[in-house]
Amino acid sequence: MSAPRRFDAMSRFNVAALALGLAFLYLPIVILVIYSFNASQLVTVWGGWSLRWYVAFFNDEAMLAAAATSLRVAAVSATLAAVLGTLAALALTRGERFKGRTLFSGMLYAPLVMPEVITGLSLLLLFVALGMERGFWTVTIAHTTLTMCFVAVIVQSRLGGIDRSLEEAAMDLGCGPVRAFVAVTLPLIGPAIAAGWMLAFTLSLDDLVIASFTTGPGSATLPIRIYSEVRLGVKPMVNAICALMIGAVALTIITASLATKLSGRRGGNAAPM
Amino acid sequence: MEAVSDITSQAGTALPLLRIDGVGKRFGGFTAVDGVSLDIRPGEFFALLGPSGCGKTTLLRMLAGFETPDSGRILLNGEDVAGTPPHLRPVNMMFQNYALFPHLSVRDNIAFGLRRAGMRRAEINARVAELVALVRLEGLEKRRPEQLSGGQRQRVALARAVARRPRLLLLDEPLAALDKKLRDSTQRELKALQRTLGLTFIVVTHDQDEAMTLADRIGVMNAGQLVQVATPRQLYETPRSRWVAEFVGDINIIEGRITTREAGRLRLTTGGAGELAATLPPEFGDAAEVCVAVRPEKIRLSLRPPVDDPAGGAINRLEGTVRDVGYLGSASSYTVALDGGASLRVSLANAARLYADAYAVGQRVTAWFSPDDCIVLDR
Structure with missing residues (x-):
């Protein structure tokens, strides 16, 4: 069935449901973005279009420092998560069937469903028990544990679609096992790893709960900073920061989904039949 | 094996x-x-x-x-x-x-x-x-x-x-x-x-x-x-x-028992196809219970029994009725139910365009093949 016909077949009810659903999800965000351009001092009163709150944000040293911390934590933890998640995915799909494999994969995916409060609290207890000073690295480690399972899930599904004989063919043609992985498997799972990295990056950027458990003085991330500002009353500048964050997250998510699509298209033809 | x-x-x-x-x-x-x-x-x-x-x-x-x-x-x-x-x-x-x-x-x-x-x-x-x-x-x-x-x-x-x-x-x-x-x-x-x-x-x-x-x-x-x-x-x-005979190509297998063995020639009694003559294969052991294997294209059909080969003695002649005919273009495949009870698959090339060699279902025929075309194998 062709696409236009499917569209015709959509009943009025479906159109209404779709519109309502989208409005429910995105109306608050649209309002927030619009209000970030508000000229008024008050959050709830419209005072015409202006960029003053964006200017104010870029002049606020503390906010900028928090944003920089957030970006650094996100970049480092996403990179660690990409490496560890890829290794975990490789162990699960490529390794010999080791004892406790099901348990391992179950445990790997547990953070996906674990309440963040529990993850945060348990990590806090661990860091205290180890006597680690809380700050940049504790948040980064905490975010890595949160996000590596997402990377593992994405990379594992990609690896599952790659024919094992591709690596064997590379070995047959003169590559050692490591070389075969780098020359054949890595380019094929590259887009999936990139998508995983970007997802990990946005998850880390968004996280408030785990970060507030594991951070220390001087390493407040942007969500922590915003949250503490908001407790004293919402300033219109917060809208501007949120609009910027939404933009950043949307951009990475779109890039990530494009990367996944690209990798799927390449790999979909990996097996000729 | x-x-x-x-x-x-x-x-x-x-x-x-x-x-x-x-x-x-x-x-x-x-x-x-x-x-x-x-x-x-x-x-x-x-x-x-x-x-x-x-x-x-x-x-x-x-x-x-x-x-x-x-x-x-x-x-x-x-x-x-x-x-x-x-x-x-x-x-x-x-x-x-x-x-x-x-x-x-x-x-x-x-x-x-x-x-x-x-x-x-x-x-x-x-x-x-x-x-x-x-x-x-x-x-x-x-x-x-x-x-x-x-x-x-x-x-x-x-x-x-x-x-x-x-x-x-x-x-x-x-x-x-x-x-x-x-x-x-x-x-x-x-x-x-x-x-x-x-x-x-x-x-x-x-x-x-x-x-x-x-x-x-x-x-x-x-x-x-x-x-x-x-x-x-x-x-x-x-x-x-x-096993190899049955795996490679199509073949008729008839189980039987060797009765006489002389001058490179075996005589056998079979359950489903009566008496058969076969050429003794080189390096054949002394098993008595054997089976005779014949490829379908080595078997001929005719309406009347053929006379014996003047040079080399007996030809195996088996009477039966055509049970099934499969037309495959270049050849036709016939299933013949022998009077002895066994069933033979026979493949005949369709050498002429207008049914020169065609046999119909229900027709009485003689299936015949030479002792040289018999493969004698352990059961």
């Missing part, structure tokens, strides 16, 4: 390129390959034929280096390579699903092994151009595998596998993924390519027509053992065992 050793029968001929000596492989409790010994001569086109799960692919993977044998030796030019990893063996393999690298162009797929061998760029370009011409892929060098047809992919895989000029090329079901028309022409191309390059090919297949058409010699495997190694003709006309 008893395994054959091919080594003794080969002694004295050209030095083997590959000697497989008592190779075995187990996976857990399952014996995939059980003490296989085989010599492959340089320049030979050898086929490993067998039903699925007979161990032929495992044997091939041990030759490529993807599996390590549990026992035995694999000697390539006299050197034991059983423990050598795949990338250090002068052997290449063409995979069943081709295993083309999806992220590389046709050109880069073919050049992959040459780059790893550290050849210079100019040499690589020249070699790739030569290979592309050899497998007729001119103009498609920049395409990705996904943009090629099945037959084109097969040729890329072939070019990639022969690019490094391996001493030995292993092919795992090379034509299984092609449709029938394409398979026939590709078979001829493959054979021509093997002659042109002077390479030694070992092909694994479950398709006996393919093995017969391609190979100089065929090794038949069953349950991990090599049960017969022979030329296609020997395999078809003198199978070593009842």
